Amino acid sequence: MKAKVYVTLKPSVLDPQGKAIRHSAELLGFEDIAEIRQGKYFEIALGSELSESEAKNTAEKIAKDVLANPVIEDYRVELENSRK
Amino acid sequence: MKFGIIVFPGSNCDHDAYHVVSKHVGQPVDFIWHKETDLSSYDAIIVPGGFSYGDYLRAGALARFSPVMKAVKKFAGEGKFVFGICNGFQILCESGLLPGALMRNENLHFICKHVNIRVENQNTPYTNEIEKGKVLSIPIAHAEGNYVCDEATFHQLEENNQIVFRYCDENGETTDATNPNGSLSNIAGICNQDRNVLGMMPHPERACEELLGSNHGRDIFRSLTNQITELAA
Numbered sequence: 001m002k003a004k005v006y007v008t009l010k011p012s013v014l015d016p017q018g019k020a021i022r023h024s025a026e027l028l029g030f031e032d033i034a035e036i037r038q039g040k041y042f043e044i045a046l047g048s049e050l051s052e053s054e055a056k057n058t059a060e061k062i063a064k065d066v067l068a069n070p071v072i073e074d075y076r077v078e079l080e081n082s083r084k
Numbered sequence: 085m086k087f088g089i090i091v092f093p094g095s096n097c098d099h100d101a102y103h104v105v106s107k108h109v110g111q112p113v114d115f116i117w118h119k120e121t122d123l124s125s126y127d128a129i130i131v132p133g134g135f136s137y138g139d140y141l142r143a144g145a146l147a148r149f150s151p152v153m154k155a156v157k158k159f160a161g162e163g164k165f166v167f168g169i170c171n172g173f174q175i176l177c178e179s180g181l182l183p184g185a186l187m188r189n190e191n192l193h194f195i196c197k198h199v200n201i202r203v204e205n206q207n208t209p210y211t212n213e214i215e216k217g218k219v220l221s222i223p224i225a226h227a228e229g230n231y232v233c234d235e236a237t238f239h240q241l242e243e244n245n246q247i248v249f250r251y252c253d254e255n256g257e258t259t260d261a262t263n264p265n266g267s268l269s270n271i272a273g274i275c276n277q278d279r280n281v282l283g284m285m286p287h288p289e290r291a292c293e294e295l296l297g298s299n300h301g302r303d304i305f306r307s308l309t310n311q312i313t314e315l316a317a
Contacts, residue, residue, distance in 0.1 A: 013232060016190050016266070066149075069142060069178065071185040072232060 001046045002080040003059030007068045008039035042067055055079055085312050087113040088126040090156070090172075092147045097133035097169065097289060104289045105130070109305045118150040127312045128165035129156060131172030133225070133287060143186065143228040144174030153179055165209060165308060166281045170226055173273070173283030182276055182283045183241070184233030190266025194227040198297060199264055201272045201286055202252040205245045208275050209311035210282045210304050219256045220249075220300040222286035224264060229285040231267040231274075241274060249273035249284055 009015050015037045022036040044062060046055045059077045068075040087105045091098045098115060105113040116123070123129060137146035147153065153175075160166045160181055168176040176182045189195060198221050206216040214220070233241070241247050249272040252258045258270045265285075273284030288301030 012234070013187070014190075014266075016188050016192055016230070020192055066145075067141070069145065069185055071177075071183075071234075072187060 001048065001050060001052070001055045003044040003046055003055060003062075004078045004080060005042040005044065005059060005063045005067055006039060006076045006078075007042070007063070007073050008075070009037060010072055010074055013072045040067070052079060052081065085111050085127050085309065085316070086125060087111055087128050087130060088116045088123060089113060089130045089132055090118060090152055091115050091132075092118045092134070092136035092150060092175075094136045094138055095132050095134035095171070097171075097287065100287070100289045101130045101132045101169070104292045104301070104305060108292045108302055109309055111309060116152060118147070118152045120152050121155050123152075123155045123159045126159070126164070128167060128308060129159060131156070131166065131168040131175055132289075133170030133172060136171055136175065139228075142174075142178070144171060144176075144178040147171075147175045148179040157181065160276075160281050163278060163280050165312070167210065167308065168281075168283040169287055169289060170224075170229075170285055173285055174228060176281060176283045181281050182274060183237045184231055184268075184274070186228050186285070187230040187232055188228055189226070189230050189264070192227075194225075195229070195264050196223070196225040197264075198223045198291075199272075199286060200252050200254050200256075200262070201249040201284075202256045202258065204247050204250055205275075207245070208248055208279045208282065208307075210275070210307050211248060213307040213310060214303045217256055219252060219254060220288075220291075220303065221254075221298040222288055222291045222301055223297070224286045225290075226265070226285055229265040229267065231271040231285075233268065238268060241271075244277055246274050246277065246279075247271055248275050248282060249286070
């Protein structure tokens with residue numbers, strides 16, 4: 001089972017890196033950009049013996065306790081079940 | 085009186101701090117490897133600057149999981165002194181020992197230069213020897229020194245006089261132009277509510293001898309040793 005974790009800056013937090021990236025994109029000729037915000041993406045491969053809800057809980061905990069800083073960031077967890 | 089300096093993989097201002105404590109403060113000092121779990125023999129702990137864990141994930145984010153940080157939290161909880169400088173400040177914020185977070189500098193540059201900071205509160209263990217409003221010249225060297233916190237936290241910091249240093253010009257004026265990194269309200273250093281934990285982005289340990297351009301950092305270390313001496317008396 002794979003968990004995908006997206007960590008993004010809270011909407012209230014300014015993102016100087018995103019701003020610089022947007023500027024570069026504009027220099028390339030992409031004019032109609034309202035905003036670019038930078039985030040982080042993690043893939044966590046979890047043990048196959050975990051149930052879906054256990055996997056989700058584990059990934060949520062890792063995201064909350066390690067991957068994101070709750071002062072400035074939000075996170076979102078998605079599960080991808082590799083057992084088809 | 086005994087100082088301890090935590091050494092994480094990637095710390096690089098640990099020797100500067102050691103030099104200042106042993107030579108200018110004139111007190112016994114140990115390096116403490118991050119795997120240590122007992123800090124009971126120390127009066128003050130310095131969390132030094134550097135790039136602990138290569139700044140992976142976020143500056144200071146991984147250091148907070150080092151075994152020694154549990155001991156640092158306990159130590160701070162006992163009212164003993166924890167002084168975080170630069171990466172040390174980032175680690176203390178990530179650990180929750182200080183509120184807020186340090187983000188990428190507004191202009192995205194790594195900034196390495198002398199700046200002026202104004203002492204905003206004299207009633208802390210780290211500033212008791214310095215007049216309120218005094219301007220100190222201390223170098224900064226960071227890419228993530230842009231202090232942020234939410235409005236409620238900022239209000240609390242102001243109410244409790246926890247903002248200890250602000251970036252300013254040589255006359256003590258704080259303006260946007262004197263804010264090197266985009267920090268909220270020109271914040272350069274804050275303490276916790278109990279005042280025993282201080283974090284600051286500027287490096288006072290690099291400003292303790294005139295040869296290096298300034299000795300203003302000594303006032304901060306002198307304040308701390310005074311406080312420890314008074315407590316012991």
